[in-house]
Each structure stands twice: as C-alpha cells, then as structure tokens.
Amino acid sequence: MSTATYIAIGKTIEEDFIKDLFSVVKDDSGNIVMISVNGLKMNILSKKLAEECLNAYSLLADGGVSVPIGAFTGISFLTALGKPVNMKLITVNSVKCEFLTKFEQAGINQTKQSLYLKIMPECKVVAGLKSQTITGDVDFLCYENYLIGKVPNTYVNVSGYTAQNKGDR
Numbered sequence: 001m002s003t004a005t006y007i008a009i010g011k012t013i014e015e016d017f018i019k020d021l022f023s024v025v026k027d028d029s030g031n032i033v034m035i036s037v038n039g040l041k042m043n044i045l046s047k048k049l050a051e052e053c054l055n056a057y058s059l060l061a062d063g064g065v066s067v068p069i070g071a072f073t074g075i076s077f078l079t080a081l082g083k084p085v086n087m088k089l090i091t092v093n094s095v096k097c098e099f100l101t102k103f104e105q106a107g108i109n110q111t112k113q114s115l116y117l118k119i120m121p122e123c124k125v126v127a128g129l130k131s132q133t134i135t136g137d138v139d140f141l142c143y144e145n146y147l148i149g150k151v152p153n154t155y156v157n158v159s160g161y162t163a164q165n166k167g168d169r
Contacts, residue, residue, distance in 0.1 A: 004053060004059075004121070008053040009052075011056075012049045012052045021037060022143065024145075035113065035145060035147075046099070049095075049119065053119065057091065057123060061091045066084040068082045068083070069085055091124060091126070093121065093123050093124075095122070096119075097118070097120070098118045100116045108152075109152065112144060114143070114145075115142045118138075118139050119137070119140060
C-alpha cells in the first residue's frame with residue numbers, strides 16, 4: 001500500500017501546483033499579515049491523489065501475490081517452504097485524504113508552519129473464503145513556511161531564567 005501511495009504522489013504532485021496552494025499577504029511595511037490557503041486547489045489535490053492511489057493499488061493487485069505452498073498447511077514452520085503459488089486477490093479500496101497543519105517555534109519570534117496531506121488508504125483483500133482489511137497512513141509534506149517576526153529589543157527566556165537586551169550582545 002505504501003508503494004502504491006508513493007507511486008501516486010509521484011504522478012500527481014507538480015511543483016507549480018504546490019506553489020499555488022498558498023499565498024503570503026504582507027502589509028505596506030512588508031510585514032507578513034497572514035498566509036492564505038487556496039481551499040479549492042487543496043480539494044483538487046486531495047481528489048487527484050485519492051484517484052491515483054486507487055489506480056496504483058489496482059495495478060499492483062492485478063499481478064496477484066506469490067504464496068509458498070507451505071502456507072496452506074496451517075503449520076507455522078512450513079509457511080515459508082514449498083513452490084510458490086500465484087494467488088489472485090480481489091480488493092475493494094478506499095482512500096481518505098486529510099490536511100494537517102503544524103506550527104513550531106523556530107527561534108525568537110519565529111515560527112515554522114508545515115502543511116501535510118495525510119493519505120489513509122484502506123484495502124479489503126479477499127482470497128478464497130478469507131478476507132482481511134489493511135489500513136495505512138502516509139504523511140506527505142506539501143510545504144513549510146518560516147514566519148519571521150521582528151526581534152524585540154529585550155526578551156526574557158522564562159524556562160532558562162535569563163533576560164537579555166539587544167545592546168548586551
């Protein structure tokens with residue numbers, strides 16, 4: 001499933017498309033006021049990626065899976081032994097995509113913003129009379145921004161109990 005997801009990401013993602021996901025809005029002084037996200041482009045990316053994931057899963061499942069004949073005995077030490085048998089699998093797939101944003105401190109009055117697309121594939125594999133549902137998660141980093149604010153003349157580091165003044169450096 002992860003292989004199929006990465007194949008889909010490679011086919012879907014274009015650098016120019018990712019650049020269009022957000023825009024930085026500044027005031028007259030050049031200070032960042034906000035980062036605006038293009039919701040329509042995000043939904044289009046999510047839809048395209050889910051479709052490509054389903055296509056990639058179907059292609060990988062069409063070839064079937066090689067299973068050693070010893071696996072059919074039910075005896076654990078024989079499961080890896082014997083001639084491989086190619087089994088056809090019937091899969092019913094779904095893919096959910098969810099955007100996650102994360103803010104982290106990156107310095108004095110500096111913040112790192114990251115936007116991830118969480119891809120959550122689910123496959124139901126049916127082989128003979130048995131079936132199993134397999135799920136997974138792949139986090140894809142769409143972009144990172146560093147928001148740099150003005151450094152104040154004086155700041156206090158409360159956790160380290162230190163105070164500094166710009167003139168003291």
